[in-house]
Structure formats: C-alpha cells, structure tokens
Amino acid sequence: MDALQQHLFDSYRAARRGEPAPPAPGTHDAAVLRGLRDRRRFERVVAGRPATGRLGTALGRRLRTLGSRRASGSRVRPS
Numbered sequence: 001m002d003a004l005q006q007h008l009f010d011s012y013r014a015a016r017r018g019e020p021a022p023p024a025p026g027t028h029d030a031a032v033l034r035g036l037r038d039r040r041r042f043e044r045v046v047a048g049r050p051a052t053g054r055l056g057t058a059l060g061r062r063l064r065t066l067g068s069r070r071a072s073g074s075r076v077r078p079s
Contacts, residue, residue, distance in 0.1 A: 001009075003025040010022045044050065050057075 014021050
C-alpha cells in the first residue's frame with residue numbers, strides 16, 4: 001500500500017468515525033527536514049564540533065570563488 005492509498009483509507013475511517021481528516025501525504029515534509037537539520041546542528045554544537053558541515057563550507061567557498069572570478073572577468077578553467 002502506498003502513501004496515497006493509506007491516506008484514502010485513513011480519510012474514509014476518520015469520516016466514518018466523525019473525526020477530522022488526517023493531513024495529506026507530504027504536508028509536513030519541509031518541517032520534518034528542518035527539524036532534522038536543527039537537531040544535527042544542535043548535536044554538533046554540544047559535541048564541540050562546528051555547527052556547519054565540511055561539505056557545506058567547502059561548497060560555499062567554491063561558489064564564492066567562482067562568483068568572484070566571473071565578476072572580475074577572468075575565465076574559469078574547468079576542474
């Protein structure tokens with residue numbers, strides 16, 4: 001049974017019982033992902049590690065250097 005079928009089944013059951021319908025699948029996905037991200041950041045800080053990951057820091061650094069090269073007019077060589 002996929003998520004849509006389960007939602008339809010739960011909606012039918014709620015209607016029969018006179019209860020409010022459950023939220024549609026995917027309604028709270030963004031909030032869950034934000035919560036996971038915040039929890040991981042919190043755990044890193046408590047463990048004494050930087051709150052930002054190495055990958056995000058490296059990617060941000062790379063994007064800033066590419067942006068400054070393009071703004072200055074120099075050609076960017078492929079890596």
